[in-house]
Amino acid sequence: MKNLKNSFLFLFLIVFSFEALAQQDSLSIYRSKFLTPKSESDLTEAYSFFKHYHSQSLQKKDTAAIIYALSCLSQIELKWGGNYESEDLATQALELVDEAKDLRNREAVLTSIYNHLGKLYRRKVNMEKGLDAYDKALTYAASSRDSATILNNISTIYKDEKYFIKSQEVLLKALEVVKRSNDTVSLALILDNLGFAKFNINPKAGKQELDRALELRKGLDKFDALLPSYLNLGRYFAKNNKIEVAKNYLQMADSLARKTKNKDYRINTLGELVLLEGDDLDKEYVRLSEEVRLFNQRKDNKNAYLKYNTKRQERIAEMKELEAEKANERSLLFQILSIFVLLISIIGYFLYRERNKKKLVENVIQTEGRISKTVHDVIANDIYQIMTKLQIEKNSKAEILDDLDVVYNKARDISRNNFVIDDSIEYSEIIGDLLKSYESMELRLITNGLKKIDWSRLTIHKRNMLYRVLKELLTNMTKYSKASLVTIVFEEKGNGVFIKYKDNGVGCDFVKKNGLVNAENRIKSVGGTITFESEPNNGFLCKIKL
Template sequence: MKCTKNEIQIKKKDNTAQIKKLMDKADVLFDTYKFVNSYYYYNEAQLLCDTKTDYVDYVYALTCMASVEQTLGDYTASEILLTKTLPHLKKIKKPRFAANVYSQFGANYYYTYDYNNSLLYYTKALHLKTSYYRKIVALNSISLNYLKQKKYKLAESILIPLSKLKVIYKKDPFINDDEYSRILDNLGLCYSEQGKPEALDYYKRSLAIKLRLKEYNGLIYNYLHFAEYFQKSDPSLAKTYALQAYELSNKLNDNTTKLQSLKLLTKTSQGSDVKKYTLKFIQLADSITTLKKKSKKQFARIKYYSSQDKSENLQLKDEKVTNDLYLERQKKRNIISYIIIIFTVIFSLFLYLYLKLKGRKEKNEEILKSEMRISKKLHDELANDLYQTRAFAQNKDLEQNENKENLLNNLEALYSKTRNISKENSLIPTNEFYHIALKEMISGFKTPNINILLNGLSEILWNQIDKNKKIIIYRVLQELFFNMKKHSDATLVSVTFKIVNKNIVIGYTDNGVREKNNPIIFKNGLQNVESRIKTINGTIIFDDHSQNSFKLSFTFPL
């Protein structure tokens, strides 16, 4: 028997007080660098938000969660969370919320080397009607993008005027000096990149402010910039600054800057110190990889179980209201009706529990398979390289320039391979944000020497494609790009997407150098490409007639 809207009126609970309590707790944890714990409470708060009335709290919580994901290096997850805020920004009168979202978009693109998109979002933040202080911060970030693009004159045109202005942040004068110090440091970096001696003066002025403020997080970067500046002209002084950065990173437990400091120490040290810092670098790189994987798993569990609890609670509330009304109507009916109702409820509960347990078992099995695959990947691709590098460091005379250079190259390769394994095994969103994740993964292979062209990606209706096929596409393209980066000197890569006769056709081309008349041999990654495509009834075609490029296309039904 159906219940009309007039018969059932569910009054929505006002969660304002509980949301504020969760937000306050999350803010305290965030400010004390307890990111995983703060993430949990921000997530709990946003689940309580009604986006029609609590949209300000909803946007703030998602922005903070995105900041945590960004801090721990998961830029795809951060971008997905930020995208959820966009429909609600126009409802918020205060432009600072939109400025925060745009600035975080800009930072995500900056950290993934997509400087054009980073500039686009920082410029959006700049054009909002925000405070004088926020505009200065946006301009400072824009100048960093120009620095990375080696557009030094454009960077100078922003930083020189900023260095002559007074930064104003009314709520906290401390922040005024801190941001001014960052401006001076960036201007010093701009001059240093051009080999201009003026860089040293700006570095010193920035360092003096940071020391006075005791702003230790920013102070680490001042020391690192000094170490880079003196690396060639005065290696001993450069080592002193690198050691100061390393010690401060240890004190603050900042693994990212600790790794940068160790890298500089291996370049500026001599004798047994090279071996010591090399071994520390290797151990830390391995530790960071493990830590990031654990953090990502924790975030995935938090999201999964929180959304599951919310869904179950809403379902139970709806069932309670409906059952109360139904039982009220059944008071005048005979005993047989009661027996039927009780039997139906028991059967439904049994079915619900059975399906829930089955789903949980399947999920646990998938998690176990994933962990075994990651473990094998680390053992096969990283463990042997780590052992060989350790042995090289212990057995070779590192005072010889040739041995030292080989060691540094090995460390760069280990660091790159560690990041690749982390990216390769990250979670793949298969919902409406799939195309964003796919684009971000491909963009991650873009470097100043490698240009990537994408055609037709946005024209595919990804929501109509099976989840498993989307995962296969992601992994196949990832494998092809890894193969390109490892086995060729390609400078241009093109990927095209199109639909032909109810089939998806994806073409891949790069201009990597190949030996003449050398047939395609399926090894390692290319074997994985072929086997994955076969699992979705697809076909793969290689163009082995081209001598100056590598081409293939694969097709599978929708």
């Protein structure tokens, strides 16, 4: 029976592969110490070993080993009577299993832990939670042997509560399941428990199952396996008032219990013998002792819970204190990092500003050089040619004036190309002058809403960009569209200014050329938007928002 009870832990052990054979030997040795302790020190030694093994596994971040260590510690605590400590350790193991979705043989691990929790809740006389734990274990059970064992364990909870009919129903299911496996130990256990349930429902029933269980156990060649069979047969014959036969079986059970030093079975067999042989006072003593035992068990559970809960609260307080210290350390580290980032940002800002200043100076120098070159190439050369013509008397005054007019227009174009908004002049007038410069006999340009806009709401930089974009659009129109009519509508909506440009030119399959790309980049640089629409023979449309 002990081998059967330990079957899940053995299955749980083989789930894991360990790095070294020596470690495997140690695990096996200390596992045996708490499963079948031979001295009072065995449990203590096993606990110390698995506590150390748990710490090592945490350092290695070996989740499987951590779960196994927690499971072993939980079972040792249960043997010590630390029900709530055992439950806490088993719960920690379950949480780790839930997190480790890729854990090898995860179902077997869950089966083992929930089966252990079922035993724990049975010890705590908590029928509801015990049945729930066993039901969960049953859902994960992979073999017939596991399923049969769990069903048998479920039946023991009903037996404890004297729900013998329900216990029999579950055992009949277990019997059908165990027949599919070649497991004599499990079959004998289930038959023995089934016989017990049956004769508690009907005193004449169950003998066949009890005899079959005894026969199977005799074939196991393990004399301690006969203990439960002798005890239950004694109870059966006592139930049927066959006192001498009952005493014979109970005495055989007591003899085996003495040989194996099994105190639990000795208490059970002596209790049954007292009920058979003792007087009324002895019998009343046994019954009261059992009631007191159950009462004390429930009381111990409550006291253990209070003790465990107090320790748990202390542990939570310590964890909160430790977390507060860590939070303070993190806060200090964050402050240091913040100061460091701030210093880096300040240094970066000044470096960036200096770099931009340098770049701005370079751009000014380049711009001045470009303007200087343009003035020299375009204006100076033309003026020199006019001066040469003036030296030749045959050149007429009208011809000289025409040449000067050409030079003036070129100078005006250079000025517009490098124009910077003068904030002292009304922006609507500046835009108006720009638009008028493009009007001609062949082109009519109509504006609407230009003077209704509060241009001061736009920064000087945005106004400069809009001036250049409108110039780009009009220049493109002059070069490519062959338009005879251009309309530009200015409108103020909410916090924005909207400009709609449209011409009746030839249009195109829309491809952005350099001018339009420049216009788009300029508007985007000031946080505005610009869109273009054009089709062959259907004009050109541009919408701007600032």
